[in-house]
Amino acid sequence: MEKQQDRIRIKDIAQMAGVSVGTVDRVLHSRSGVSESSRIKVEEILEKLNYQPNMYASALASNKKYRFAYLLPSHNEGDYWKDVERGMQQAIARFSDFNVSLSDYYYDQYESGAFIESGMRILDAQPDGVILSPTVEEETERFVNLLREAGIPYVFIDSNISRLEPLAFYGQHAQRSGYFAARMLRLLAKGEPEIVIFRQINEGRLGSNQQLHREEGFYEYMKEHCPELKMWELNLYAKQPGEDASLLDDFFAAHPNVKCGITFNSKAYIIGEYMQRHGRTDFHLMGYDLLRRNVACLKAGSIDFVITQQPTVQGYNSIECLCNHLILRKKVKDCNYMPINLITTENIDFYFDAHVNE
Amino acid sequence: MEKQQDRIRIKDIAQMAGVSVGTVDRVLHSRSGVSESSRIKVEEILEKLNYQPNMYASALASNKKYRFAYLLPSHNEGDYWKDVERGMQQAIARFSDFNVSLSDYYYDQYESGAFIESGMRILDAQPDGVILSPTVEEETERFVNLLREAGIPYVFIDSNISRLEPLAFYGQHAQRSGYFAARMLRLLAKGEPEIVIFRQINEGRLGSNQQLHREEGFYEYMKEHCPELKMWELNLYAKQPGEDASLLDDFFAAHPNVKCGITFNSKAYIIGEYMQRHGRTDFHLMGYDLLRRNVACLKAGSIDFVITQQPTVQGYNSIECLCNHLILRKKVKDCNYMPINLITTENIDFYFDAHVNE
DNA sequence: CGTACCTTTGTGTGCGTACACAGAGCGGAT
DNA sequence: ATCCGCTCTGTGTACGCACACAAAGGTACG
Numbered sequence: 001m002e003k004q005q006d007r008i009r010i011k012d013i014a015q016m017a018g019v020s021v022g023t024v025d026r027v028l029h030s031r032s033g034v035s036e037s038s039r040i041k042v043e044e045i046l047e048k049l050n051y052q053p054n055m056y057a058s059a060l061a062s063n064k065k066y067r068f069a070y071l072l073p074s075h076n077e078g079d080y081w082k083d084v085e086r087g088m089q090q091a092i093a094r095f096s097d098f099n100v101s102l103s104d105y106y107y108d109q110y111e112s113g114a115f116i117e118s119g120m121r122i123l124d125a126q127p128d129g130v131i132l133s134p135t136v137e138e139e140t141e142r143f144v145n146l147l148r149e150a151g152i153p154y155v156f157i158d159s160n161i162s163r164l165e166p167l168a169f170y171g172q173h174a175q176r177s178g179y180f181a182a183r184m185l186r187l188l189a190k191g192e193p194e195i196v197i198f199r200q201i202n203e204g205r206l207g208s209n210q211q212l213h214r215e216e217g218f219y220e221y222m223k224e225h226c227p228e229l230k231m232w233e234l235n236l237y238a239k240q241p242g243e244d245a246s247l248l249d250d251f252f253a254a255h256p257n258v259k260c261g262i263t264f265n266s267k268a269y270i271i272g273e274y275m276q277r278h279g280r281t282d283f284h285l286m287g288y289d290l291l292r293r294n295v296a297c298l299k300a301g302s303i304d305f306v307i308t309q310q311p312t313v314q315g316y317n318s319i320e321c322l323c324n325h326l327i328l329r330k331k332v333k334d335c336n337y338m339p340i341n342l343i344t345t346e347n348i349d350f351y352f353d354a355h356v357n358e
Numbered sequence: 359m360e361k362q363q364d365r366i367r368i369k370d371i372a373q374m375a376g377v378s379v380g381t382v383d384r385v386l387h388s389r390s391g392v393s394e395s396s397r398i399k400v401e402e403i404l405e406k407l408n409y410q411p412n413m414y415a416s417a418l419a420s421n422k423k424y425r426f427a428y429l430l431p432s433h434n435e436g437d438y439w440k441d442v443e444r445g446m447q448q449a450i451a452r453f454s455d456f457n458v459s460l461s462d463y464y465y466d467q468y469e470s471g472a473f474i475e476s477g478m479r480i481l482d483a484q485p486d487g488v489i490l491s492p493t494v495e496e497e498t499e500r501f502v503n504l505l506r507e508a509g510i511p512y513v514f515i516d517s518n519i520s521r522l523e524p525l526a527f528y529g530q531h532a533q534r535s536g537y538f539a540a541r542m543l544r545l546l547a548k549g550e551p552e553i554v555i556f557r558q559i560n561e562g563r564l565g566s567n568q569q570l571h572r573e574e575g576f577y578e579y580m581k582e583h584c585p586e587l588k589m590w591e592l593n594l595y596a597k598q599p600g601e602d603a604s605l606l607d608d609f610f611a612a613h614p615n616v617k618c619g620i621t622f623n624s625k626a627y628i629i630g631e632y633m634q635r636h637g638r639t640d641f642h643l644m645g646y647d648l649l650r651r652n653v654a655c656l657k658a659g660s661i662d663f664v665i666t667q668q669p670t671v672q673g674y675n676s677i678e679c680l681c682n683h684l685i686l687r688k689k690v691k692d693c694n695y696m697p698i699n700l701i702t703t704e705n706i707d708f709y710f711d712a713h714v715n716e
Numbered sequence: 717c718g719t720a721c722c723t724t725t726g727t728g729t730g731c732g733t734a735c736a737c738a739g740a741g742c743g744g745a746t
Numbered sequence: 747a748t749c750c751g752c753t754c755t756g757t758g759t760a761c762g763c764a765c766a767c768a769a770a771g772g773t774a775c776g
Contacts, residue, residue, distance in 0.1 A: 720773105720774090721772100730766105734760085735759090741752100743750105744750090745748105746747105
């Protein structure tokens with residue numbers, strides 16, 4: 001019944017090996033100054049007893065301070081990235097006994113060079129670990145190369161470039177998420193012959209890799225399961241809201257039979273609110289991320305489904321990952337896909353901060 | 359930028375209050391032997407500086423052993439409860455530096471008196487905390503009253519009886535989960551005039567409270583959104599698998615137009631496998647819990663949707679909760695609803711052990 | 717005025733680990 | 747033999763906290 005016998009300590013190991021705790025300590029931290037014979041003896045016993053150090057005593061004794069930094073696109077209240085930050089702050093609070101601190105760095109997503117500039121500021125500060133979202137591939141590569149040279153571990157969040165070998169990645173499998181979205185939209189739009197994909201064009205960019213991968217998975221599903229489906233694409237421009245409305249007017253005037261749409265960015269509320277303004281209730285809509293305005297549309301019925309990436313959990317886990325790696329010296333999983341959760345007005349109440357206590 | 363100034367220690371508080379660490383310690387643990395004047399002075403400073411003790415140093419110094427116990431229905435490999443146990447074991451491993459251990463107790467769900475008997479064995483062992491699933495209300499009440507008398511905190515898992523005031527509850531909002539299931543089934547069965555609800559009758563019992571609440575939510579949704587829907591109920595008997603097949607044969611012979619069904623227990627695979635044996639691919643089916651056989655049916659297409667309760671997370675969190683309460687002395691949330699996750703063959707890969715590291 | 721007793725306060729040690737430092741042993745050069 | 751330099755090992759102290767114990771101060775009473 002009892003599972004846990006008394007924990008083995010360094011002292012125990014030392015006694016069994018016939019050496020002092022200092023020698024065991026040197027072996028544990030693979031420091032120099034240990035004879036071949038005692039090293040082997042100690043290692044044997046460590047192996048045999050499966051010694052697990054008491055991480056809390058260890059953190060207490062080493063008494064180091066750890067400074068982390070994160071680099072995210074600049075953003076406003078109510079945005080997706082705010083939730084990521086919230087998760088990181090929760091984790092910092094939770095692990096505050098380990099003497100961890102967190103600094104924030106931002107960059108303008110649409111200004112070239114801004115990323116690498118903030119990156120340089122991080123390098124100046126020489127933190128012990130960095131969390132970033134690799135939105136711009138080339139600049140990210142330059143930055144993480146410098147981090148690697150400096151021996152600073154980095155964690156990718158939200159989207160991944162596995163080639164750049166981060167310590168870990170936390171985010172969704174974007175392509176599979178789009179594939180799943182397609183199935184759900186198909187279900188909503190059973191029998192409909194046409195659908196529309198709303199895109200957000202920013203500074204001439206078609207959208208993040210993230211969004212492109214979702215679209216890819218979406219098209220893949222539709223090709224496999226309903227190749228006859230007619231799919232329109234409508235480009236919208238966030239910065240000119242007035243123009244968006246007239247673009248939507250024009251589109252729906254030209255395609256009165258399209259009753260179903262999806263967007264692969266987090267701005268489904270633009271369409272949802274448009275539908276509410278026009279009193280249309282026959283349009284089925286899907287989107288991404290639980291932004292306040294999306295939640296409002298869900299509850300109002302102008303958005304049917306939202307897929308969430310659990311940004312808070314991503315943020316929390318990425319900090320936890322750095323702690324596990326640097327402080328507790330546990331092995332961390334390098335690729336961590338978040339679940340692909342479908343949110344509706346019926347289950348939304350149970351998706352706020354699920355599992356992140358306090 | 360830096361958020362974390364140097365942590366305030368007991369020594370700092372003592373210095374500022376002009377007393378010794380011993381006095382501060384006595385105030386912190388509200389022990390006797392402190393004069394009114396120094397108590398107030400210390401409390402003021404604690405308040406002002408918002409002192410947060412280093413929980414790890416504290417746990418290290420107190421050097422107590424904590425013994426937890428859980429009481430669950432007896433079950434076999436591949437069952438729902440196995441996942442709950444797995445989550446608890448993961449948590450125990452994770453918190454092993456706190457000297458926690460876990461003992462297991464089981465009871466036969468269908469033998470009256472078995473619950474309370476195992477409960478008595480737990481009381482004899484005098485553990486520091488107990489986790490249990492309150493499946494049988496009356497016996498649970500008797501047991502937790504004894505626990506409360508003994509000052510032993512208890513956590514409910516899977517289903518809740520809030521009247522009995524557990525330290526915390528981890529599980530799904532069963533009624534809302536049934537409500538959500540109804541929406542999804544309705545989507546699957548768009549236009550179908552009839553559906554069937556499969557029930558599992560064990561020893562004459564209609565099913566756990568859990569299942570009854572799901573059914574309740576399900577009926578509620580259907581009454582609100584499609585009162586004209588014809589809903590059949592078919593009782594099955596787990597213990598006689600032969601009989602179940604003929605019951606299904608009879609039902610589908612009598613109701614050839616029923617193309618859609620749901621079960622509120624974890625045994626959807628019984629129906630799914632039946633459909634596969636009969637080569638029926640036109641039947642839409644929903645169920646609960648990611649048992650191996652349910653997963654196989656999902657992938658084979660004989661089950662469309664499964665709702666998962668994340669049993670592993672429930673187990674993990676319930677142990678974590680006891681640690682937070684007893685060792686770290688953090689406040690714990692008393693009612694913790696799990697998310698209501700919809701699983702399909704497209705997103706199932708991302709639902710194994712989500713967020714429970716290691 | 718001394719002793720007993722109670723209240724209040726301070727000090728010391730230990731939890732398991734990390735790391736600095738001192739010391740032991742040994743060979744070689746003077 | 748003495749001294750130096752090297753490798754290897756053991757000891758001591760600190761981390762922040764809990765708790766046992768000792769000490770200090772006061773009151774009451776013979």
